[in-house]
Amino acid sequence: MTVKEALEKLRSFEDTSFALGHAGGILNYDGSTIAPKQSAKVRALTQGELSRISYELTTAPETVEMIETLKTNENELDFVTARKASELYRDLDHMRRIPKDLFVEYQKLCVESDAVWHEAKANNDYASFKPYLQKMFDMSRQIALCIEPDKDPYDTQLNEFERGLTAETCEKFFATLKAGIVPLLQKVIASPNQVREPLLEGNFPVTVQREFSDYIMRVMGLDPERSIIGETEHPFTTDFSKYDVRITTHYHEDAVLSSMYSVIHEGGHALYELNIGDDITTSCLGGGVSMAMHESQSRFYENIIGRSREFCGVILPWLTEHFPAQLSGLTQDRLYRAVNASAPSLIRTEADELTYCLHIMVRFELERMMYAGTITADDLPHEWNRLYKEYLGIDVPDDKRGVLQDSHWSFGAIGYFPSYAIGSAYGAQYLEEMNKSFDVFAAVAAGDFSPISDWFRERIWKYGKLYDPSDLFKKVCGEFRPEVYVKYLEDKFSGIYGLT
Ligand SMILES: [Zn+2]
CATH class of the missing domain: 1.10.1370.30 (Neurolysin; domain 3)
Structure with missing residues (x-):
């Protein structure tokens, strides 16, 4: 991929990432303010799909190639684009250091643990939250050690x-x-x-x-x-x-x-x-x-x-x-x-x-x-x-x-x-x-x-x-x-x- 191609790819990547974030964000805001309660059932499905598309976009081979091309040729880029390249490269580098299974398990834990916490707080029941909390500390520590x-x-x-x-x-x-x-x-x-x-x-x-x-x-x-x-x-x-x-x-x-x-x-x-x-x-x-x-x-x-x-x-x-x-x-x-x-x-x-x-x-x-x-x-x-x-x-x-x-x-x-x-x-x-x-x-x-x-x-x-x-x-x-x-x-x- 040439630098020129990478710059074009960056533009479309940013547009799509922005659109996905925009759509997901509106859904979230809607869900926490005025959406009827049962909308959560279908919203979770839509949000799941949006995050899947976002994950696939971020990890696609051509995205990785685009980021690496820009990072390697940082000196040829203007200040703003060079900063974009180094920010995207940092995220990619972190992501690549975490084993996929660990990453997926951690995402799952975050969702489950948050739901358990809500109940535990309402019922003043620390015992039910305790195993999740311990796991959260253990797993985040493990991920931190993968990154650095x-x-x-x-x-x-x-x-x-x-x-x-x-x-x-x-x-x-x-x-x-x-x-x-x-x-x-x-x-x-x-x-x-x-x-x-x-x-x-x-x-x-x-x-x-x-x-x-x-x-x-x-x-x-x-x-x-x-x-x-x-x-x-x-x-x-x-x-x-x-x-x-x-x-x-x-x-x-x-x-x-x-x-x-x-x-x-x-x-x-x-x-x-x-x-x-x-x-x-x-x-x-x-x-x-x-x-x-x-x-x-x-x-x-x-x-x-x-x-x-x-x-x-x-x-x-x-x-x-x-x-x-x-x-x-x-x-x-x-x-x-x-x-x-x-x-x-x-x-x-x-x-x-x-x-x-x-x-x-x-x-x-x-x-x-x-x-x-x-x-x-x-x-x-x-x-x-x-x-x-x-x-x-x-x-x-x-x-x-x-x-x-x-x-x-x-x-x-x-x-x-x-x-x-x-x-x-x-x-x-x-x-x-x-x-x-x-x-x-x-x-x-x-x-x-x-x-x-x-x-x-x-x-x-x-x-x-x-x-x-x-x-x-x-x-x-x-x-x-x-x-x-x-x-x-x-x-x-x-x-x-x-x-x-
Ligand atoms: Zn604040």
């Missing part, structure tokens, strides 16, 4: 979500966070200035909350011609290119801000996807580059912007106008304190900004011990509870609110959790850098988010997967310095809780 025989398999697993990340980097990062957050949290708990806002505990009709979501999306600058919001039990974002990005939320009548923070968080993910460069959006370089980079956007908008005093000032008039009976008397300061109330809790997804990373540290330590073989699935619930006591000072009443709470391990996302914490910490460095170009909170106070999105678009969003995530972060902020995040948390929570 000479590397710590946990590092290989981390790289599935954040290329270049190592357990050593995570350990240093978490040690810095722990040294800053644990004593700070102790002072917060001991402070006489505890926060409770009874006004936010009223009843907030879902119909009005839906209007509130539309308002928040407008404030954030989410283009209504290219993005929509749906409703699901667990909020998520999915994208089919920069022209079609969908977020979901869940409304609670008794907690108006719960849905708002889901919308802001998913809105942050959506802004990233809506601003990928035109030239790469349907290519294999389309989409956000990694989980930590993605979470760094969503958590920046959710916490650094969404839980700022200035943002509270922006939304307060809308809230008091639309919920006059419930919220009369609410002030910017009361709202600001309420959205930053901090206390150790059981559930990661509901944790406040200060305690959130402690939840991640527990999971990181457990994954490392499981991969090292120092504990087994038999020990996991006990170890989980022990670490929750150590890090958060709380007793875990049952496995449902303990080791069974997250879905990640059930579908093989081992090594994913650190991305959330790293993404959160990246945010503090974005803020530091952004403030060199313009006054971030002055823009927020004016309700004008465009300087923020312009800043992200030009430095991160438009590049898609064109650079490795750690290189991209370095280009924008220099070295990763977790102490910036610790300082941010110390300043913010000392202010709110009147600490000296």
